Amino acid sequence: MAKRAEHVEHTRQRIIEAAVHLHGTVGPAATTIAGIAEQAGVTRLTVYRHFADETALFAACSAHWLSQQRPPDAQAWQEIAGPEQRLRFGLADLYRFYRDGEPMLRRIYGDIEALPAPHRDGLRSRDVRLRDVLLAPFGQPRNRRLKALAGHAVAFSTWRSLCADNGLSHRDAVEAMVRLILAEADR
Numbered sequence: 001m002a003k004r005a006e007h008v009e010h011t012r013q014r015i016i017e018a019a020v021h022l023h024g025t026v027g028p029a030a031t032t033i034a035g036i037a038e039q040a041g042v043t044r045l046t047v048y049r050h051f052a053d054e055t056a057l058f059a060a061c062s063a064h065w066l067s068q069q070r071p072p073d074a075q076a077w078q079e080i081a082g083p084e085q086r087l088r089f090g091l092a093d094l095y096r097f098y099r100d101g102e103p104m105l106r107r108i109y110g111d112i113e114a115l116p117a118p119h120r121d122g123l124r125s126r127d128v129r130l131r132d133v134l135l136a137p138f139g140q141p142r143n144r145r146l147k148a149l150a151g152h153a154v155a156f157s158t159w160r161s162l163c164a165d166n167g168l169s170h171r172d173a174v175e176a177m178v179r180l181i182l183a184e185a186d187r
Contacts, residue, residue: 011040011042011046011050012050012060014040014041014042015036015037015040015042015046015047015050015051015057016057016060016061016064017040017064018035018036018037018039018040019031019036019057019058019060019061020061020064020065020104021039022035022036022039023061023065023104023107023108024065024103024104024107025107026107027107027108027110027111027114028058028107028108028111028114028115029111029114030111033047033048036057054116055116055117055118055119058115058116058119059118059119062119065104069097069100069101070096070097070100071097072090072093072094072096072097072130073093074090074129074130074133076089076093077089077090077093077133077134078133078136080137081137082137083137083138083182083185084178084182086133086134086136086137087134087153087177087178087181087182088174088178090130090133090134091134091153091154091173091174091177091178092170092171092174094130094154094159095159095163095170095173095174096170098156098159098160098163099159099163099170102160102164105156106160106164108123109123109156109157109160127151127154127155128151130154131147131150131151131153131154134150134153134154134181135147135150138185143184145184146181146184146185149177149180149181149184150181152177153177153180153181158177159173162176
């Protein structure tokens with residue numbers, strides 16, 4: 001029994017690792033169950049035995065990938081009272097995560113409409129939470145433009161444009177976004 005359970009877990013892990021590999025190389029939209037099965041060395045039926053649907057497989061894939069990353073720590077951001085300091089610390093933490101995970105995140109965000117709805121919605125909700133944590137020291141009310149600028153600052157596409165596409169250092173990207181947000185807050 002123990003050997004069988006070990007074999008089942010090993011097979012499940014191979015499937016997850018195959019999905020992570022394909023999501024990171026061809027993207028979620030081009031990843032198929034047949035491709036995952038081939039990459040894992042199992043049949044499509046075996047993939048379906050381990051994962052009832054795409055949402056369950058994507059959740060396992062995401063959890064596995066994230067377990068190998070150092071995600072941004074919004075809880076630590078909340079311990080910083082000053083608005084400017086929180087912006088700098090939070091955006092530096094977030095942009096470090098984007099830099100470290102760029103190959104996978106580029107594929108995930110590039111295929112965001114192809115993701116299972118719970119995961120797509122979860123990414124969008126996470127960005128709103130991060131925006132709100134960054135803006136909390138500014139107090140209420142926050143105007144729409146301030147919210148929009150902070151939302152823009154936390155977006156992966158903003159980091160990608162500033163750093164990956166246009167060559168800004170992470171420090172310069174953080175500084176640009178902090179100055180933009182503070183200028184709006186001072187209006």
